[in-house]
Amino acid sequence: MxxxxxxxxxxxxxxxxxxxxxxxxxxxxxxxxxxxxxxxxxxxxxxxxxxxxxxxxxxxxxxxxxxxxxxxxxxxxxxxxxxxxxxxxxxxxxxxxxxxxxxxxxxxxxxxxxxxxxxxxxxxxxxxxxxxxxxxxxxxxxxxxxxxxxxxxxxxxxxxxxxxxxxxxxxxxxxxxxxxxxxxxxxxxxxxxxxxxxxxxxxxxxxxxxxxxxxxxxxxxxxxxxxxxxxxxxxxxxxxxxxxxxxxxxxxxxxxxxxxxxxxxxxxxxxxxxxxxxxxLSEAMIEEAIATCPELYEAKKERYERMGLTPSQASVLLSDPAMASYFEAASEGSENPKTVANLLIVEVNAYLNKTGNGANISRFPLPPVSLKRIAAYREDGYTHQQCVEILEYCLREKARPEDALVALGITKADNDEEAIAAVVETVLAANPQSVSDFQAGKDRALSFLVGQAVKAAKGTLNPSVLAKALRERLNQEK
Amino acid sequence: MSFLDRSIREIHEAYLRGETTPYELTLEAIARAKANQDNALETLDENGALTFAKTLMDPEPENLLWGIPYFAKDNLSTKGIETTASSNILAGYIPVFDATVIAKLKKRKAVLLGKTTLDELGMGGTGTTGRKGMTYNPYAPNHDRLIGGSSSGSAAVTAASIVPFALGSDTGDSIRKPASYAGLVGFKPTWGRISRYGLFPFAPSLDHVGFFTRNVDDAAILLQALAGRDEKDATSSDQEVKDYPVLQKLSPLGYKVAVIAEIVDSLTDPVMKEKFAASVAEMKQAGIQVDEVHLPHELLSSVYATYLVISSAEATSNNANLDGIKFGPYYEGKSYQEVMCKARTKGFSELTKRRFVIGSFALMAENQEKLFLRAQKNRARIVAAIESIFSQYDLIYGPAAPSVAPMVHPKTEMNTIAENHLAIGNFGGFPSLSLPLALEEGLPLGVNLTGRIFEEEKVLALASWLESYTGLAGLSALNAKEKQ
Known part of the structure; x- marks a missing residue:
C-alpha cells in the first residue's frame, strides 16, 4: 500500500x-x-x-x-x-x-x-x-x-x-x-x-x-x-x-x-x-492598500531577471530583503546592474562573511552610491581586481571610491596595442613549456599564460583584451 | 435650605455671586455623606475632593459644572481611587486611568467626592448584591424599601441631596428604574452618545453611561458636557453635540407621542394608573398628540428573557478578565487554573456566578442557536417593532416602574411587562429618561420617555414640559413632604 x-x-x-x-x-x-x-x-x-x-x-x-x-x-x-x-x-x-x-x-x-x-x-x-x-x-x-x-x-x-x-x-x-x-x-x-x-x-x-x-x-x-x-x-x-x-x-x-x-x-x-x-472597507481603501503595496518577491525576481541578472543571482539577492534594497539603491540608473549584483554577491558577501558575528548588509558601512561608483569603474574599463582594491580601501579607510582611486594611484587598464604586444612576447618567451603544451592541444595552458600576462601587466591592462591577444598570437604560431 | 439642594444652574449662580465656594459646598456634602445612613458609598474621597475644591478660587462664568460636587458609580474607572464595581474580586484595585466621563468632568472642574455602591458588577436591579450589602432608599428611613439597581448608591446620594448629580450606568434599566424609585431624573442617552471608555463592561451592546439629577435642566447640562466622540471608544458617535440646555426649553406641542397600551394595561397600582392617565389627559389638553399604540403581548413578555440571555452571555465574557492574576486579590495555587478558580470562587457572589453560568450556557456551541442567537433575533424583532412606532411618533411615553419602590421583601411577583419594559431602550440604544410623576404616600412614582436615536432634545423637551406639569423639579427625600 x-x-x-x-x-x-x-x-x-x-x-x-x-x-x-x-x-x-x-x-x-x-x-x-x-x-x-x-x-x-x-x-x-x-x-x-x-x-x-x-x-x-x-x-x-x-x-x-x-x-x-x-x-x-x-x-x-x-x-x-x-x-x-x-x-x-x-x-x-x-x-x-x-x-x-x-x-x-x-x-x-x-x-x-x-x-x-x-x-x-x-x-x-x-x-x-x-x-x-x-x-x-x-x-x-x-x-x-x-x-x-x-x-x-x-x-x-x-x-x-x-x-x-x-x-x-x-x-x-x-x-x-x-x-x-x-x-x-x-x-x-x-x-x-x-x-x-x-x-x-x-x-x-x-x-x-x-x-x-x-x-x-x-x-x-x-x-x-x-x-x-x-x-x-x-x-x-x-x-x-x-x-x-x-x-x-x-x-x-x-x-x-x-x-x-x-x-x-x-x-x-x-x-x-x-x-x-x-x-x-471601501473599494477606495482596498484599492489604495493594494496600489501602495511595496513590490513583492515574485515581481522583483522577474524585474531583476529583466535587468540581466541570472535567476540564481536574483534569488541570492532576494534571500535577504535588506540585500535586495541595497542592490536596488546601488543599481538605480546603473548601466549594468549585473556588475553591481556580481560585486554584491561575491565581494560584499565575502566581506560580510569575513566580518562574521551575523554581520549583514544592513550594517554594511559602504553606502550604495559608493558601490554603484565602483561598478561604474568596472564598466569604464578598470579591472575587477582594481575594483576589489578600491572596495577594500573604501572599507578600510572609510573613504569614497573617488578618493580611493587617487590614494591607490590606480589607473585604468587600457588597450594600448604596443604594451599588450610587449607583454605577450615577454610571457611567451618566459614560458616555452606552456607554449608547446598549448600547441600540443592542451587548452588549459592558455589560462596559465593569461594569468602570467595579467600579473606582468600589474593590473594596468584589460585582462580580456590580453587573453584575446595571446590566443591570436599562439594561433599564428601553430 | 442648603445650596446642595439646588440645581446645578442655581449653585453656579451662587458661586458667581460669591455666596458660597466649592470648598464650602464640598465640606457640607462630605458632612451629609457621613451622616447618611443608606449605605450608598464604596469610597468617600474626602482628602482628594477637599484638596481639589480648595484650588477652585475663581468661578468660570461659562462653565456651569465648575466646582459642582458629584459622585460616580463604582464601575467607572477613577485614576488613583479604588474602583471595585462592588465586587470582592476587585477589592483593592486602584485604576491607572480615568473613564472618559470622569476625565471630562475633571476638565470642567467638577468635584468628585467618591464612588457609590451598585449591584455587583452592575448585574442586578435591587441594590442588594454589592459587597457592602444592601443600599437603602432615602425615601424610607426605616430601611424597608429597595432603591433598585444597579446604580443604587448614585440614586441614593442624589435623592438624599448629598450632591446635585451622580453618574451611573444603565444596561437594562439600571439608571431609570432606581431614578423612578428615588424620585429622580435618570437619563441614559443614545448608545454611542457618551463614551463608555472606563465603564466596567457588563454587556457592551446594552451598556450606557448616564446620570441622575433632580431636574431636567441639569440633565441637559450634563448631556452637553459628557456627549461626543471619543477616540478611545470605537463605538462612540461623531454626531454633533447639540445645545441641549437650550433645546430642552423648546415647546413639545408639535410632538406626536405614543403610549404602548400593553405596558399601561399591565399596571396594577390604582394610583399609578390614575396619575398616569391624568398626565396623558393633561398632555392632550395642552395640544400634544398622544395616541395609544399596540405591540404583541408575547413580544413584550419576551423582553426580560431576551435581556437575561444576551446580557449574561456578554457578561460572562467581559468578566473573564477577573482572574486574580493581574489585579484584585491573589490566591496562591499550584496551577493557573487553581489560582483563577480560587479568585473567582471567593470573589463573586452566588448571584453573579449564576448569571455567568447562564451566559456561558447560552454561548455553548450546542445551545448558541436556540439561546444566544434566538435572543439576538428576538432583540432585533423588538427593535424593529419600536422603530416602526418611531416612524410615526417622536416619543414613547409610559410608566418607568409599576409602582413605588418595592418593599425589601416584596409580597408580589415582580415580573410584569411594566416591570421589565425599560430594557427596550437598551436593545435599540434609544435615548430614555425617567422622571418623577407624583408621590404616593410620600414615595415617588416615575414615568419614562424614550425617543429616536440621537434625538435627546425631544426627550428632554417633553420631560421639561412634564416637569412643570408635576411641579416636582428639585424633588428630594428632604423636601418630599413639602412637594406632596
Whole structure:
C-alpha cells in the first residue's frame, strides 16, 4: 500500500505596526519586560479595543497577494477561554468573517512543477502575553500581549516536507516583501503549526490528525514532517493506532514527542465583539492598500531577471530583503546592474562573511552610491581586481571610491596595442613549456599564460583584451 | 435650605455671586455623606475632593459644572481611587486611568467626592448584591424599601441631596428604574452618545453611561458636557453635540407621542394608573398628540428573557478578565487554573456566578442557536417593532416602574411587562429618561420617555414640559413632604 501524507499549515505572522492591534502601546521590541503595555493589554476593566488601521492594510495586501476574496466589512469576534497568557479571558479574532478567504499560492513541487496550494482563510487577531516558566513559579511579559497577528490557514494540499517548506517560504516572501512582517521564524515573528495525517494514496478520507508545534526553523519543519510521516506509517504498518495528539519537535533528538492528547475540541463560545462595530472597507481603501503595496518577491525576481541578472543571482539577492534594497539603491540608473549584483554577491558577501558575528548588509558601512561608483569603474574599463582594491580601501579607510582611486594611484587598464604586444612576447618567451603544451592541444595552458600576462601587466591592462591577444598570437604560431 | 439642594444652574449662580465656594459646598456634602445612613458609598474621597475644591478660587462664568460636587458609580474607572464595581474580586484595585466621563468632568472642574455602591458588577436591579450589602432608599428611613439597581448608591446620594448629580450606568434599566424609585431624573442617552471608555463592561451592546439629577435642566447640562466622540471608544458617535440646555426649553406641542397600551394595561397600582392617565389627559389638553399604540403581548413578555440571555452571555465574557492574576486579590495555587478558580470562587457572589453560568450556557456551541442567537433575533424583532412606532411618533411615553419602590421583601411577583419594559431602550440604544410623576404616600412614582436615536432634545423637551406639569423639579427625600 502506498501511503500519502496530508499536511495543512497554520501560519501566524506578527505584523509590523507602530502600535498594537487594539491598543496604543508601542508594537516594538523591548528588552525590558512589561514596558510596552497599555491598560488594555492587561485587560484593565473599562478599556476598549480600537482597530489598528495599518494592520488592516497589511492584511488586505497579503490577502491580495494570495489571490483571496477580500471582505468588504471588517468584523471581529471573541474567542473565549481561560489561560494564564490570555489577559482578557478572550482573544479578539475574526471567526465568522475573515478578512480574506479562498485563495492560493503557487509553489514548486518535488518534481519542480508548479503547484497551487489552496488557502482557506486569512484573518486578523491579537497575540497573547509571553510566559516564562520556572520550577515553582511563572512570569508573564505583557509586551507581546496584543501584538497584531495575521493568521493564514492552508487547505490540506501539501504532501511532503519539501512542499511544506516551499509553501512557508512563499508565504514568508509575501509578508516580508509587503513589509507586513519581519517573517523571522527564529524570533517568532512567523510561527507555524503543522497538521500531519496519512492515508492510502488517492483515498478521500483523512487519517487521525497530529499537530506539530515548536517548529522554529524551516529545517526543523522539514525534519519534523519527515519524521512524523515515517512514524505514522510505521504505526500503520505495525497495526498500531495513530493517536490524535499534539506533538512538540525535539530539535536535539530530531524527533517529535507527544505533548498532550487531542481530546474533545474546546468550545470557544465565539460571538461577535460588541465593542467593535462592523467597519466598512471601501473599494477606495482596498484599492489604495493594494496600489501602495511595496513590490513583492515574485515581481522583483522577474524585474531583476529583466535587468540581466541570472535567476540564481536574483534569488541570492532576494534571500535577504535588506540585500535586495541595497542592490536596488546601488543599481538605480546603473548601466549594468549585473556588475553591481556580481560585486554584491561575491565581494560584499565575502566581506560580510569575513566580518562574521551575523554581520549583514544592513550594517554594511559602504553606502550604495559608493558601490554603484565602483561598478561604474568596472564598466569604464578598470579591472575587477582594481575594483576589489578600491572596495577594500573604501572599507578600510572609510573613504569614497573617488578618493580611493587617487590614494591607490590606480589607473585604468587600457588597450594600448604596443604594451599588450610587449607583454605577450615577454610571457611567451618566459614560458616555452606552456607554449608547446598549448600547441600540443592542451587548452588549459592558455589560462596559465593569461594569468602570467595579467600579473606582468600589474593590473594596468584589460585582462580580456590580453587573453584575446595571446590566443591570436599562439594561433599564428601553430 | 442648603445650596446642595439646588440645581446645578442655581449653585453656579451662587458661586458667581460669591455666596458660597466649592470648598464650602464640598465640606457640607462630605458632612451629609457621613451622616447618611443608606449605605450608598464604596469610597468617600474626602482628602482628594477637599484638596481639589480648595484650588477652585475663581468661578468660570461659562462653565456651569465648575466646582459642582458629584459622585460616580463604582464601575467607572477613577485614576488613583479604588474602583471595585462592588465586587470582592476587585477589592483593592486602584485604576491607572480615568473613564472618559470622569476625565471630562475633571476638565470642567467638577468635584468628585467618591464612588457609590451598585449591584455587583452592575448585574442586578435591587441594590442588594454589592459587597457592602444592601443600599437603602432615602425615601424610607426605616430601611424597608429597595432603591433598585444597579446604580443604587448614585440614586441614593442624589435623592438624599448629598450632591446635585451622580453618574451611573444603565444596561437594562439600571439608571431609570432606581431614578423612578428615588424620585429622580435618570437619563441614559443614545448608545454611542457618551463614551463608555472606563465603564466596567457588563454587556457592551446594552451598556450606557448616564446620570441622575433632580431636574431636567441639569440633565441637559450634563448631556452637553459628557456627549461626543471619543477616540478611545470605537463605538462612540461623531454626531454633533447639540445645545441641549437650550433645546430642552423648546415647546413639545408639535410632538406626536405614543403610549404602548400593553405596558399601561399591565399596571396594577390604582394610583399609578390614575396619575398616569391624568398626565396623558393633561398632555392632550395642552395640544400634544398622544395616541395609544399596540405591540404583541408575547413580544413584550419576551423582553426580560431576551435581556437575561444576551446580557449574561456578554457578561460572562467581559468578566473573564477577573482572574486574580493581574489585579484584585491573589490566591496562591499550584496551577493557573487553581489560582483563577480560587479568585473567582471567593470573589463573586452566588448571584453573579449564576448569571455567568447562564451566559456561558447560552454561548455553548450546542445551545448558541436556540439561546444566544434566538435572543439576538428576538432583540432585533423588538427593535424593529419600536422603530416602526418611531416612524410615526417622536416619543414613547409610559410608566418607568409599576409602582413605588418595592418593599425589601416584596409580597408580589415582580415580573410584569411594566416591570421589565425599560430594557427596550437598551436593545435599540434609544435615548430614555425617567422622571418623577407624583408621590404616593410620600414615595415617588416615575414615568419614562424614550425617543429616536440621537434625538435627546425631544426627550428632554417633553420631560421639561412634564416637569412643570408635576411641579416636582428639585424633588428630594428632604423636601418630599413639602412637594406632596
Amino acid at each position: 502506498n501511503i500519502e501524507a496530508v499536511i495543512g499549515i497554520e501560519i501566524h505572522v506578527e505584523l509590523k505596526t507602530k502600535s498594537k492591534m487594539f491598543s496604543a502601546a508601542p508594537n516594538a521590541f523591548s528588552k525590558t519586560p512589561n514596558t510596552n503595555v497599555a491598560p488594555l493589554d492587561m485587560a484593565f476593566p473599562g478599556t476598549m479595543p480600537v482597530v489598528n488601521r495599518q494592520a488592516v492594510v497589511h492584511g488586505i495586501r497579503v490577502a491580495y497577494a494570495l489571490h483571496m476574496e477580500i471582505a468588504r466589512t471588517l468584523n471581529f469576534d471573541r474567542k473565549n477561554y481561560f489561560y494564564a497568557d490570555l489577559p482578557k479571558g478572550f482573544q479578539i479574532t475574526q471567526r465568522f468573517h475573515p478578512l480574506g478567504k479562498e485563495g492560493y499560492v503557487t509553489i514548486f513541487d518535488l518534481q519542480n512543477q508548479p503547484k497551487k496550494i489552496a488557502i482557506e482563510r486569512l484573518h486578523l487577531e491579537e497575540d497573547t502575553c509571553k510566559q516564562l516558566h520556572f520550577r515553582d513559579y511563572s512570569l508573564l511579559d505583557y509586551n507581546r500581549a496584543g501584538v497584531p497577528l495575521l493568521e493564514i490557514v492552508s487547505y490540506p494540499d501539501i504532501h511532503n516536507g519539501v512542499e511544506a517548506v516551499r509553501y512557508i517560504e512563499a508565504i514568508r516572501n509575501i509578508v516580508v516583501y509587503s513589509r507586513a512582517s519581519d517573517g523571522k521564524m527564529e524570533e517568532g515573528s512567523l510561527r507555524c503549526d503543522v497538521n500531519v495525517s496519512i492515508r492510502p494514496q488517492g483515498a478521500s478520507f483523512f487519517g487521525p490528525k497530529v499537530e506539530l508545534k515548536n517548529l522554529n526553523s524551516l529545517k526543523n519543519i522539514q525534519t519534523a514532517i519527515d519524521y512524523e510521516i515515517a512514524r505514522q506509517s510505521q504505526c500503520l504498518a505495525s497495526g498500531m493506532a495513530i493517536v490524535q495528539d499534539t506533538r512538540r519537535y525535539d530539535e536535539a533528538k530530531g524527533k517529535t514527542v507527544s505533548m498532550r492528547l487531542k481530546t474533545e475540541a474546546i468550545d470557544y463560545k465565539y460571538f461577535p465583539e460588541p465593542n467593535i462595530l462592523p467597519i466598512v
